[in-house]
Amino acid sequence: MNGQRLTVVAALERYPAQGRSGRPLGSVYLTSLTAHSGDSRRPVIFAFNGGPGSSSAYLNLGMLGLRRVQVSGPEARGPTGTIVDNHDTPLDVADIVLIDPIGTGFSRLASRGAAGEAYSAVGDAAYIAGVIRQWLKRHHREAAPAFLAGESYGAQRVASILRVLSCNGERHCTPLAVEGAILISQSIEIVNTLQRPGNVTGIAAGFPTIAALAWYHRKVDRHDRSVDGVVADALAFSSIYLSALYRENSLSVDERSAIVGQLAAFSGLAPAFFQKHLSITKDEYRNEAFRPTGQVLGTYDARYLGPVNGAGDPSTNALDTVIAAKLSRVLNEGVGVPASYSYRVYNDALDGRWTYAPVATPFSKYDYAGEFAAALRINPALKVLVAGGLYDTAASVGADAFLLNQWSVPATQTLSVHYPAGHMFYLDDASRVDFARAIRCFVGSRSIAVCRAAAQSRGIPPGIGSLPSQGQQDLAQ
Known part of the structure; x- marks a missing residue:
């Protein structure tokens, strides 16, 4: 040993x-x-x-x-x-x-x-x-x-x-x-791990994981960045994101547009996904990232993919x-x-x-x-x-x-x-x-x-x- x-x-x-x-x-x-x-x-x-x-x-x-x-x-x-x-x-x-x-x-x-x-x-x-x-x-x-x-x-x-x-x-x-x-x-x-509806702190805390998954599954252009660098930037953005979620209905058009742009850039999802609501949970991302191909990401290890209607968790x-x-x-x-x-x-x-x-x-x-x-x-x-x-x-x-x-x-x-x-x-x-x-x-x-x-x-x-x-x-x- x-x-x-x-x-x-x-x-x-x-x-x-x-x-x-x-x-x-x-x-x-x-x-x-x-x-x-x-x-x-x-x-x-x-x-x-x-x-x-x-x-x-x-x-x-x-x-x-x-x-x-x-x-x-x-x-x-x-x-x-x-x-x-x-x-x-x-x-x-x-x-x-x-x-x-x-x-x-x-x-x-x-x-x-x-x-x-x-x-x-x-x-x-x-x-x-x-x-x-x-x-x-x-x-x-x-x-x-x-x-x-x-x-x-x-x-x-x-x-x-x-x-x-x-x-x-x-x-x-x-x-x-x-x-x-x-x-x-x-x-x-x-309470922050589960991301209950309306818990903006939990949603902001979960976003760096979404950014890491977008990097891993090549939903975003890596630009020679490591996953650590992406997560570090997403953690920094989370404080901005948290403030935006707290003020969502009072954001100016320009403020909202800037946040939507960053959410799309980190997650690899289309900006249209965030037009109605700025929030996205980890579970929503697991189900949304590969929706066009009928696949869902694993819960315990979201590197794994499985069919949307499959039993259990693809990762376990x-x-x-x-x-x-x-x-x-x-x-x-x-x-x-x-x-x-x-x-x-x-x-x-x-x-x-x-x-x-x-x-x-x-x-x-x-x-x-x-x-x-x-x-x-x-x-x-x-x-x-x-x-x-x-x-x-x-x-x-x-x-x-x-x-x-x-x-x-x-x-x-x-x-x-x-x-x-x-x-x-x-x-x-x-x-x-x-x-x-x-x-x-x-x-x-x-x-x-x-x-x-x-x-x-x-x-x-x-x-x-x-x-x-x-x-x-x-x-x-």
């Missing part, structure tokens, strides 16, 4: 999951990967996927586990599904614990009556925080630096778990200071099948799990049953970013690594920029990297190698500046609130 030989102990472990009142909620299974080093202060990364109905299979087989599934790119027909040794796992710098929340993997409810608490943002965070404490105690690792890594909804889990581990003022609770948070294709600012249909088919083999060979055991890679039923706020009402705040900000106030030394894919429409580089610009996190504690791939960008070989390098530095170095300088990756441009580049200033004028 990373040029080193390492002896690793792989184990499937079971932990009781308890509710906030101490009642049993179920059993949580996790995959524990620990180096046979005897170092009780060796860092530990606790990782989970999102959904909220996803197991940790994607991070396990895609990035962090001992074995990984080798997939082909969007130009091919689908993933090859070959299982290979994963030389990119950051196990050389940290032990890794892959957690399957209740209802996923082998983890199960204790009873039907426990579902309400287990399948909620509050209950989920509470019992997973408890499992993390149990693992540290069982392995005598209470003094080890702890890191949380969450993908997609898993990033929201990170925010909520940080709050629980900090004790949040609770009596008879010992705070656990997490050293770093790794947010992968995050959805903490979910083949991948989901491969992951489900290969994981049982990996668990059987790696930790001795009988192949007949039923592992739930993804539990679709949880998506509709999940309670995302303490009280299930439209008036709830759903303030995951606020939870993270509160954790930062309690633990101001917390380091944050934000990573995403430029062609991901389930999350977006613009939402990441917006989030980072809203947090009062010093630049000395924040590292952001974005890759020319989709939601699971680490399935791309070059992106995975680079992201592994970023994780190693993030976990092992005391200086984020060193990581930023050393990483061979695409750092996020200044962001949605930054000054436009000179070219964009000229266009705006």
Whole structure:
């Protein structure tokens, strides 16, 4: 791993999951990967996927586990599904614990009556925080630096778990200071990720993704520009776009014409598309970009194309099948799990049953970013690594920029990297190698500046609130 030989102990472990009142909620299974080093202060990364109905299979087989599934790119027909040794796992710098929340993997409810608490943002965070404490105690690792890594909804889990581990003022609770948070294709600012109708901030935040897709699919003339340059310009334009959306019905003819011209230039769509409304969401673009040929772009990786009336998502249909088919083999060979055991890679039923706020009402705040900000106030030394894919429409580089610009996190504690791939960008070989390098530095170095300088990756441009580049200033004028 990373040029080193390492002896690793792989184990499937079971932990009781308890509710906030101490009642049993179920059993949580996790995959524990620990180096046979005897170092009780060796860092530990606790990782989970999102959904909220996803197991940790994607991070396990895609990035962090001992074995990984080798997939082909969007130009091919689908993933090859070959299982290979994963030389990119950051196990050389940290032990890794892959957690399957209740209802996923082998983890199960204790009873039907426990579902309400287990399948909620509050209950989920509470019992997973408890499992993390149990693992540290069982392995005598209470003094080890702890890191949380969450993908997609898993990033929201990170925010909520940080709050629980900090004790949040609770009596008879010992705070656990997490050293770093790794947010992968995050959805903490979910209101901006989803782009709800009328949410002009979300529409502006999503536009750089549209610009990246227009570049990738050659809907615009590239003029020898890289995708990074296009995204940087689109991020700068987003602040202008946001102002225009806010004032849409009071714009002068000249102002509106200038905005329409820029929207068309970035997106590759005809100016006529924007004559009635200036807004365009990522989903609208996925359906509009190749409408003449009867094709739609994938959600999780919009480099992929599929038929308009096709089932599922063009970017994940083949991948989901491969992951489900290969994981049982990996668990059987790696930790001795009988192949007949039923592992739930993804539990679709949880998506509709999940309670995302303490009280299930439209008036709830759903303030995951606020939870993270509160954790930062309690633990101001917390380091944050934000990573995403430029062609991901389930999350977006613009939402990441917006989030980072809203947090009062010093630049000395924040590292952001974005890759020319989709939601699971680490399935791309070059992106995975680079992201592994970023994780190693993030976990092992005391200086984020060193990581930023050393990483061979695409750092996020200044962001949605930054000054436009000179070219964009000229266009705006």
